[in-house]
Amino acid sequence: MPSLxxxxxxxxxxxSTQKITRAMKMVAGARLSRAQLRITELRPYAVKVQQVLWEITRDVEQAAAEGGNGPGEAAIETLSHPLLVKRPESRVLMVVLTSDRGLCGAFNATINKRAEREWRDRTAQGQDVQIVVIGRKGRDYLTRRQAPLREYLPGVWDKLDMESARRVGGQILGPFLRGEVDAIYLVYNEFKSAxxxxxxxxxxxxxxxxxSTTAEAGPAHDAPAEFIFEPNKEALLERLAPMYVDISILRALYESMASELGARMTAMDAATKNATEMIEALTLQYNKARQAAITKELMEIIGGSEALKD
Known part of the structure; x- marks a missing residue:
């Protein structure tokens, strides 16, 4: 038995460890409330921007497929935007969002394993995959597995706002606009609950x-919506396409941050409970050891006293 x-x-x-985990839980919980509010407010707007852009591009594709019978349809056929160019996906750019710090349960492990599986599956299909990583945990994980890292973007989590999203967009849009990649995919954790x-x-x-259909997004579009465009679709696409990219990146960043804070709060809560159970077990062990030591001393005193009597 260990000594007292x-x-x-x-x-x-x-x-001491319990005090740290309890403090980290409280900090993560306070930050989670703000992060959850941000993503709740942004998510419907981001979904609606994506839906409107999809409706416009679907009209363009349908008009082009039908060939256009009137002057209006002929004008629609000429609409195009460099961000909407579709090519066979032989070269893919994956943007993986992880955290800079640990102590958040399986948050980073889950996203890293999914990114690795996506990379290996696409490579097995003959696609050329390049990866841009946000977060040190993802960089370290993929570097150890010799993944094709194109770029690592540091400091993104220091300040999350539209400027950060535009900075990320500026880094990942260049290869697509130059035709170096055919598609860009975001890999991140979507926030459901803590x-x-x-x-x-x-x-x-x-x-x-x-x-994607979410609780805030509402029902999926089964029938095309009717929009009135002013001045025209060409001008709308010039503003809507870059806005869609910025909003989508910002939403992914907000989702990932809220998910990280939720995972960290849950992990620290579990660690605090485990520490409480361990303290109780150590207290019981200490009391038993102390009682055994006292009993031993009493036995020695009694034995010495009996020896003196003899």
């Missing part, structure tokens, strides 16, 4: 489908 001093020292260490995050692999460019 060793048990007391270990108990003190666990108590205890639940869902890994999402979402195609950012080219935009060719409706927004």
């Amino acid at each position: 001093k060793a048990i007391r020292k270990r108990k003190t260490t666990v108590q 205890m639940s995050q869902n890994v999402v692999v979402e195609r950012l460019l080219p935009s060719g489908g409706p927004a």
Whole structure:
């Protein structure tokens, strides 16, 4: 059995650790409230921007497929935007969003394993995959596995706002506009609740489908919506396409940050509970050891007293 001093020292260490995990839980919980509010406010707007862009591009594709019978349809056929160019996906750029720090449960492990599986599956299909990483945990994980890292973007999590999203967009849009890659995919954790995050692999460019259905997004589009465009679709695409990219990147960053904070709060809560259970077990062990030591001393005293009597 360990000595009383060793048990007391270990108990003190666990108590210090418990104070740290409890403080980290409280900090993550406070930050999570703000992050959850941001993503709740942004998500419907981001989904609607994606839906409107999809409706416009679908009208363009349908008009081009039908060949156009009137002057209006002929004008629609000429609409184009460099961010909407569709090519066979032989070269793919994956943007992986992880955290800079650990102590957040399986948050980073889940996203890293999904990114690795996506990379290996696409490579096996004959696609040329390049990876841009946000977050040190993802960089370290993929570097150890010799993944084709194109770029690492540091400092993104220091300040999350539209400027950060535009900076990320400026780094990843260049290869697509130059024709070096045919598609860009975002790999991130979508926030569901503090205890639940869902890994999402979402195609950012080219935009060719409706927004993913979420609780805030509403029902999926079964029938095309009718829009009135002013001045025209060409001018709208010039503003809407870059806006879609910025909003989609910002949403992914917000989702990932909220998921990280939720995972960290859950992990620190579990660590705090485990520390409490360990302190109780060490207290019981200490009391038993102390009682055994006292009993031993009493037995020695009684034995000495009996020896003197003889």
